[in-house]
Amino acid sequence: MTSAVFLELGPFQWLAIILAMGTGVLFFDALVGHYRHRFGYRLQYAPLAVGTLVILAAVLAAARPSVTWVITALEMCGWGAAVTGLVGFGYHWYYGIVKKPAGLAWFLHYLMYGAPLLFPLMLTSMGLLAVIVAAGLSGARMVFGAPMPTALCLFVAVVLLGSILQAGILHYRGAFNNPAMYLPLSIPVVTVAVALWVAESPSAANETVFAILLWSTLLIGFTGFGMHLRGIDRQMGGLYVALFNLMQGPPQGVPGIFVALAGVGLVAVYLL
């Protein structure tokens, strides 16, 4: 793969934009979810603070890709987000499941109703993406011990798998009341498998297949956006009780992670 340009932006500038968008949707869901719990734990502000910094750094990096301090800032914010996500995961695990009245005895129940376990790890992933983007913008061809394209494919595979699992848990909670709720558990699973395949041994053939799957995953992500929005309207009172249904209804941001991950994969395929 050689580095190509699309609409006058290089691959890592595109990745920076995708990073901003992906972090943005996580920010939104964290805001709603933590507001629902009234920021009872001070650290619930952390993902919002860190998320803001990552978005700012990512936008700057897309606009000024060769400014050194911007790249450094992006990398620092990336590590910050990665750590914040891990701490968040610990909190979600401990306070969202273990410390609940029935604890691990009701594991499945709290997976569905306690804090969404894998959301903080999505923030960690965005943090790692920021580190990858920073490395790429400073000209590195390898990151975390792997060539750039391989690293990005592995990134897509792992994070997409986690997103599928998280969507699966929450769609299970929703009893798959709409057939579209099976979508994130369908094609994206194949996307994960093919991403690993491409990472292992890339070829023109499997990259084409990968691209098709990525476009499908992208479409599924957008469908998710639409369905989740519709989900608010399906609740009693619809938009008349917007804040309430926002807190109670489907999370409006996370379908965007599927869009973001598909975007990352497409950048790896087309521009690297």
Add this chain to the structure above:
Amino acid sequence: MMTGPTHHRESQSQDTSLFQSRYSHFNVLDKWATPDWDDQTRDAIRRRLEQVPTIRFFTEPERRTLEAVVEQILPQPDRTPTQKVPIVPWIDKKLFDDTRDGYRRDVLPPQQISWRMAIRGIDETAQALYGMAFSDLGSDPQRLVLERLQQGEPPGKTWQILPSHVFFSKVLTVAIVKIYYAHPMAWNEIGYHGPSSPRGYSRIWDGGIDPWDAQAEHGAHGDRS
């Protein structure tokens, strides 16, 4: 229909300390035009607040006695007479319309008879114990008369036919609390959120307070649930 009835606010009169509410800033009527109230609920509560019935069933002496009884069962010494939650008019209406509860103890006659008997019996007991009508007694003797009713077989001819402890605990007190705790002022004082439709609750866990709930006056920031 979207403007609510006049907001009731507690005002300082005698003895507010006895019933100090935790929620001094909370007023369910503030949510009149929010998604917590729907049209049919607004209609019903508006009628409850604005259409307090006139006395048509009880005679004036009966009404006077009953007012004194009600003030003992559900005292409102912290409110002026015009601020008090009206109770006797609604009991009167129930009896005038003969709206029933769906069951009656076999030892009690129908409600239109039993209430008149009970009021008469209360005066008989007051006469027997203190030589005065119930409504002329001071607060402590009034309370003692009612305690005798609660225990059963108080002095008085009527109580030989009407079992006082059944009437007291199953009819009299129940009718009074049914009216008092259906009033927005009572909801305010206990922090009961009141109507909720179409909007429900999101923070249903321990310590959970929704933005539209009665807020904690003191206490921790946020939930740890």
Add this chain to the structure above:
Amino acid sequence: MERTVTGPDAALWTLTAPGIHGNRVPMRDRSREDVDFCIVGAGAGGGVLGAKLAEAGFSVVILEAGEHWDPTRDFISDESAAAKLFWTDERITGGEHPVELGSNNSGRGVGGSTVHYSMVALRAHPEDFSRRSIDGDVPGADLVDWPLSFDDLEPYYEEVEEALQIAGPTFYPWGRRRRRYPQREHELNACANVLVRGCRHLGIPVAPSPIATLSAPHADRPPCVYRGLCNYGCTTNAKSSTLVTYIPRAIRAGAEVRPESMVAQVIHDEQGHASGVLYFRKGHKELHRQRAQHVIIAGYAIESPRLLLNSASSRFPDGLANSSGLVGKYFMVQSSDQAYAKFPERINQYKAPPPGGAISEHFNRTMPEAGFICGYVIEVIGPHPVEFSERLIAGRSLWGADLRREMLDYNFYSALGMVGEVMPQRSNHVSLHPTERDQYGLPVAYVVFSYHENDKRLIEHARRTMQRILEAAGGTGSWAAPRTAHIMGTCRMGSQPTTSVVNADCRAHDIPNLYICDGSVFPTSTGVNPSLTIQALAARTADRLCDKARRGDL
């Protein structure tokens, strides 16, 4: 109700009925037909039967004494204003432990008690159907086995759970192994968390509770919004009452649901077969007649025997279906005492469905060395202010300044409730009051009830257990208040006409085309909330009727 003439047949009118979204749906007027089935009561049993029989192609009329509710207009978010949902016509109660009726257990209107019930949707256990064989004879009570088994009902439990989209846990630890509930359990409210904490502390198994309200959208109904006014009519339409599930199905399949029609009498022909009913229509002074090939009575355990007794004729001087003399006898409730305690954090017990989402069936079995047979379920309750103040009166004899002051702590209280099995005693009964009459001139029901010694010991055990749980969860100053829930038993089911009123198919022994299908037919009370069993029985009865029709035996 609009009436328009359709077609050339001037006798055929078209009505409309309320839909569940503020709309009107078309409905046929069958008042002049000799219908296949006339069902008395549009509640748990009547709704299921109406839907299944209409869907099988029969002509069906369901007569209901109360109104046909429009959830978007008729349900008021207020405890007091909900009085119209309950049977407020006079009934007399007596005995050593007179039962509170009205809003406690008697619904009125299309949907019946499923409009105001707390939606706990439990299956009875296999043992519940053979109490006599398992626990033996109890002096002073007439324990019997049901004439059918759990196996007979199991497919119908499944069918009704699917139709109502019961929201329950993926693994339910009690009863026979079962498939997953159609929807996932609900999130727990603070009161349910109290039960869970207390049970875990004491080592008592506890699980999410299966309840009949949606946790996810289904068809045209949205999920529960946790507004907590379930006992006063669900404006969300998440609650799976018969009103929004089986009744719309019945109407779509051609049944007529005729509200504000109080059935006064079931009439019969010279052969002693039921030929229809006589009913009072609101606004009309005279009795109307609905002719029917078969009559199914589903008025619940007080109105059903009352109707049978009021239908006495020269041929049946003791009332219909009463050759055994048992119509109205063996009246049972379930003990439903409640325990309360105060907590340091806000509980706001009025939020979310009263069952809160948690339950323990650990004690729902005959426990060795307990000193009593049968058992009880521990559930969560969430009384609103009026109800709560009544509990303070009943449980602590509070009134005056003490009461008003205690109510200030309302938001810090959490409560548990039990549903306990009660022994069938012949001396507990529903009869016609000798002198009292209702607004139609019909003798009112006289309900006499006293607990059996076994019941009292069970209640004692349950109260102690509930208070221990509350205290283990951090509650202080626990106390308990007496209460009962549900009614059943007054037209008991059995295989012998001398010792029962109906057979396993809910058919009256005495009258081949008369059926009784509601809580009245329970020969024993079971230790779980009865609604799911009532609906499963109704579903099974409908299938049995269809089988019979196919064989030409109807």
